[in-house]
Amino acid sequence: MATIHVDGQRYDVDGADNLLDACLSLGLDVPYFCWHPAMGSVGACRQCAVKQYQDENDTRGKLVMSCMTPASDGSWISIDDDEAREFRASVIEWLMINHPHDCPVCEEGGHCHLQDMTVMTGHDRRRYRFRKRTHRNQYLGPFIAHEMNRCITCYRCVRFYRDYAGGTDLGAFGANDNIYFGRHQEGVLESPFSGNLTEVCPTGVFTDQTHSERYTRKWDLQFAPSLCHQCAVGCNISPGERYGDIRRIENRYHGEVNRFFLCDRGRFGYGYVNRDDRPRLPEWRSDRGDERVTLEVDAALDRGADRLRSARRVIGIGSPRASLESNHQLRALVGEGNFSTGIAAAEQRLLGRMQTLNRECGLPTPTLRDVENHDAILILGEDLIASAARVALSVRQAAQARREALAAERGIPAWNDAAVRTLGQDRYHPVFIAYPAATELDDITAGGWTLAPDDIARLGFAVAHEIDAAAPAVDHLDAATREAAREIAASLLAAERPLVISGGSLGSEAIVEAAGNVARALARRACRGSLMLVRREANSTGLALMGGAPLEWALDELESRRADAVVILENDLHQRLPSARIETALDAAETVVVLDHQRTATWERAHLGLPAAAFTEADGTLVSLEGRAQRFFQVFDPAYMRPETRIRESWRWLHVLRADVLRHDVGDIALDAVTRDCARHYPDLAAIIDAAPGADYRVRGLKLAREPQRYSGRTAMRAHINVSEPRAPQDPDSAFTFSMEGYNGFDRPREEVAFAWAPGWNSPQAWNKFTDEVGGHLRAGDPGVRLLAPRPGGYRYADAIPAVHRSAEAEWKVVVLPRLFGGDETSARAAPIQTRAGAPVVRLAADDAARLGVSDGQPLRVAGEHGALVLPVRCEARWPAGTIGVPAGIEPWPAGGEAVTLAVAATQANEEGRA
Numbered sequence: 001m002a003t004i005h006v007d008g009q010r011y012d013v014d015g016a017d018n019l020l021d022a023c024l025s026l027g028l029d030v031p032y033f034c035w036h037p038a039m040g041s042v043g044a045c046r047q048c049a050v051k052q053y054q055d056e057n058d059t060r061g062k063l064v065m066s067c068m069t070p071a072s073d074g075s076w077i078s079i080d081d082d083e084a085r086e087f088r089a090s091v092i093e094w095l096m097i098n099h100p101h102d103c104p105v106c107e108e109g110g111h112c113h114l115q116d117m118t119v120m121t122g123h124d125r126r127r128y129r130f131r132k133r134t135h136r137n138q139y140l141g142p143f144i145a146h147e148m149n150r151c152i153t154c155y156r157c158v159r160f161y162r163d164y165a166g167g168t169d170l171g172a173f174g175a176n177d178n179i180y181f182g183r184h185q186e187g188v189l190e191s192p193f194s195g196n197l198t199e200v201c202p203t204g205v206f207t208d209q210t211h212s213e214r215y216t217r218k219w220d221l222q223f224a225p226s227l228c229h230q231c232a233v234g235c236n237i238s239p240g241e242r243y244g245d246i247r248r249i250e251n252r253y254h255g256e257v258n259r260f261f262l263c264d265r266g267r268f269g270y271g272y273v274n275r276d277d278r279p280r281l282p283e284w285r286s287d288r289g290d291e292r293v294t295l296e297v298d299a300a301l302d303r304g305a306d307r308l309r310s311a312r313r314v315i316g317i318g319s320p321r322a323s324l325e326s327n328h329q330l331r332a333l334v335g336e337g338n339f340s341t342g343i344a345a346a347e348q349r350l351l352g353r354m355q356t357l358n359r360e361c362g363l364p365t366p367t368l369r370d371v372e373n374h375d376a377i378l379i380l381g382e383d384l385i386a387s388a389a390r391v392a393l394s395v396r397q398a399a400q401a402r403r404e405a406l407a408a409e410r411g412i413p414a415w416n417d418a419a420v421r422t423l424g425q426d427r428y429h430p431v432f433i434a435y436p437a438a439t440e441l442d443d444i445t446a447g448g449w450t451l452a453p454d455d456i457a458r459l460g461f462a463v464a465h466e467i468d469a470a471a472p473a474v475d476h477l478d479a480a481t482r483e484a485a486r487e488i489a490a491s492l493l494a495a496e497r498p499l500v501i502s503g504g505s506l507g508s509e510a511i512v513e514a515a516g517n518v519a520r521a522l523a524r525r526a527c528r529g530s531l532m533l534v535r536r537e538a539n540s541t542g543l544a545l546m547g548g549a550p551l552e553w554a555l556d557e558l559e560s561r562r563a564d565a566v567v568i569l570e571n572d573l574h575q576r577l578p579s580a581r582i583e584t585a586l587d588a589a590e591t592v593v594v595l596d597h598q599r600t601a602t603w604e605r606a607h608l609g610l611p612a613a614a615f616t617e618a619d620g621t622l623v624s625l626e627g628r629a630q631r632f633f634q635v636f637d638p639a640y641m642r643p644e645t646r647i648r649e650s651w652r653w654l655h656v657l658r659a660d661v662l663r664h665d666v667g668d669i670a671l672d673a674v675t676r677d678c679a680r681h682y683p684d685l686a687a688i689i690d691a692a693p694g695a696d697y698r699v700r701g702l703k704l705a706r707e708p709q710r711y712s713g714r715t716a717m718r719a720h721i722n723v724s725e726p727r728a729p730q731d732p733d734s735a736f737t738f739s740m741e742g743y744n745g746f747d748r749p750r751e752e753v754a755f756a757w758a759p760g761w762n763s764p765q766a767w768n769k770f771t772d773e774v775g776g777h778l779r780a781g782d783p784g785v786r787l788l789a790p791r792p793g794g795y796r797y798a799d800a801i802p803a804v805h806r807s808a809e810a811e812w813k814v815v816v817l818p819r820l821f822g823g824d825e826t827s828a829r830a831a832p833i834q835t836r837a838g839a840p841v842v843r844l845a846a847d848d849a850a851r852l853g854v855s856d857g858q859p860l861r862v863a864g865e866h867g868a869l870v871l872p873v874r875c876e877a878r879w880p881a882g883t884i885g886v887p888a889g890i891e892p893w894p895a896g897g898e899a900v901t902l903a904v905a906a907t908q909a910n911e912e913g914r915a
């Protein structure tokens, strides 16, 4: 701690901070541009000048950049000093000389840090009367729009893109007063974190292109605290809605999870919730399938209840992309013995195993923030960019923290970014990755191995044995693998905090067991390490904790006619098992009820389809891969702008359907009651009621506002429907109002913040007003509750070590590879994601390709037990011989692990492709 004096007031601050950080953490306003809490200081913009004095008797003082000056004990500074004020005013004036002042047409307007700082600094007259410097803009892909004339040369963009996120295709070009920030030539920005430029850039150079098509000012958007549903990481997001459409997604600060940054799938993958072809009314399909009609709610429920009542046995198929509450209501409808999680057996086995390991291996699961505090990392069988992108960004920070450690030895503070980078150069904490292909983290790895899944597992088992001789040894280990295992083991043991990351992406139980053995071995050697296991979908962890039979069980029950009716919740079964198997089972069912917000292949098979709310129209609870139960809240009521719609939350549909089946008159139900019931039923989920405050939560007696105070046009928004404005929708499920009325301040700490705004702070930098210190934790505590607490268990080392992978002359093993863009069930339906994803390919080792006589781009036919697909081939220089990589997100057959035949396909075979 240090004591500093600011304009005569005495404060206790963290002496390791710089003065800017310390002042902002105290809630004082100091303007700044180039500093960023996650990226530190470079002293480039000169906007944060304050007057510093030697002591209380010094009356002259000197101007210093607060971001470059330590908050040392006994510092005396003034923010209000006239000279400091004038200096800051002159800085903003010169930064604005070439700025186009085009706020009325700039998409940053209204949430622009440059606007905020200009007002804060008092610059309100343009004196420059000459021509301004102008630039040509670039096409940067489907996500980011570019308007370089607005640049103030703060360098934040390239510092984030290159230094923080490891991108290489965005740079600074030019010199003096003519600097250009862009690509060396037009083209798609390659970084999977490019969307963060829209928040990092303090002005409107980089804006969200998905938002441009239906642009709305921030103050006219309605928000709610929400969760990204596009993978299992559980990033907190702030979606903004207007006229019944989601217009954009911004980062919502969470001190332990995503903090300031999202990946591009999460930020730009929301388009599926706006699709015109979404089911918005209940649909009834005749038994012969030749007639499809839409129904009103009561008629739909009556027909559905009649069919379910008359069925001999009804089973339910849940979903790891739906909330706990919806899955629980389905289980309540069909009964515990009739509920399937909707997850294929192999994946469910893996999820169960990961759950056990998280609890019993002896090492805790780190939070995303905590990942950055590890100094040696082993990644087994995961390409984190593809399977849990935000984790990859944290791994990169962990590796780069070596520079900070080196700097600390020389007394250089971690925030002094340029000095730290200059000193550390490309020295990283060791990261080791074993995966079938090269990954986007390879530039920071100390060792990378492209191996078949079984060989990845063998390497992991060998590492465990090197760490602890009691762990099973690996037979027939070749010298290179033994050497690699020794190197990895030595690094993990030498680290203060080693981290093991693995997961189910390659569908290999052996890899997960190997990671568990490494974690267990480290725990037995009393290391302060951690184990992180990657799951696939937003609620995979929650469904595994809830329990239920695997999907194959449900299909068997239908095929064997032990059950004749099925209710399927938000799950396209065709994405999980071969279509033929799904079709046979659904053909056998006399009644198929499907709840979904997408018109999937499974929806098309429904006798009764009930239009479910997407995550932006619903509330519920998810459990992330770190075992954190978090609540997401309804952003808008879909019926307000589209009165004809009959969309309901799945848990609400299922509650009423159950009441109809039982002929109970139970009336409506609110979320809190469902959450409580869910918590009561499953001991592992008992704590979820504490994941967020209930609907009775109030601040100063008020509910919380979803809309900013300047929200405009409310009385006219529905004028094309009815000139009389209806009452705002009421929300019985949460503490939020669908209106600007309600509390939306920052002076009372609260966990659930719909959007970041504070007086004078309209940009995302306003999050600093909600945290206990800049970059710290929300003042009321970070949202959510952890469920996977370690417990003493009789953990025994796994010993099912696979044999060495051998490539055979005419036999290839399939590896299904996750993809960031196009690899999941929902964001793949968003147009910008489809553009960014490009065409899927099959991957093959260059030598194997030569043997087959196939070259890059040629169609290759992959045929296995369950089907065939034809895709263009990509020959990989680094790829395990005898294996073939097929992308996730197309019909998943042939399946991972399956032995397949390959043949160069005739040209017309392209048309058979199912991509």
Ligand code: SF4
Residues within 6 Å of the ligand: 150, 151, 152, 153, 154, 155, 156, 157, 158, 181, 200, 201, 202, 203, 205, 206
């Ligand atoms: S483009 Fe934006 S972030 Fe980059 S230097 Fe210019 S103003 Fe700063």
Ligand code: SF4
Residues within 6 Å of the ligand: 228, 229, 230, 231, 232, 233, 234, 235, 258, 262, 263, 264, 265, 266, 267, 388, 389, 390, 391
């Ligand atoms: S890492 Fe996952 S949860 Fe986070 S923004 Fe990306 S897709 Fe969403």
Ligand code: FES
Residues within 6 Å of the ligand: 031, 032, 033, 034, 035, 042, 043, 044, 045, 046, 047, 048, 049, 065, 066, 067, 068
């Ligand atoms: S914020 Fe301090 S010089 Fe830019």
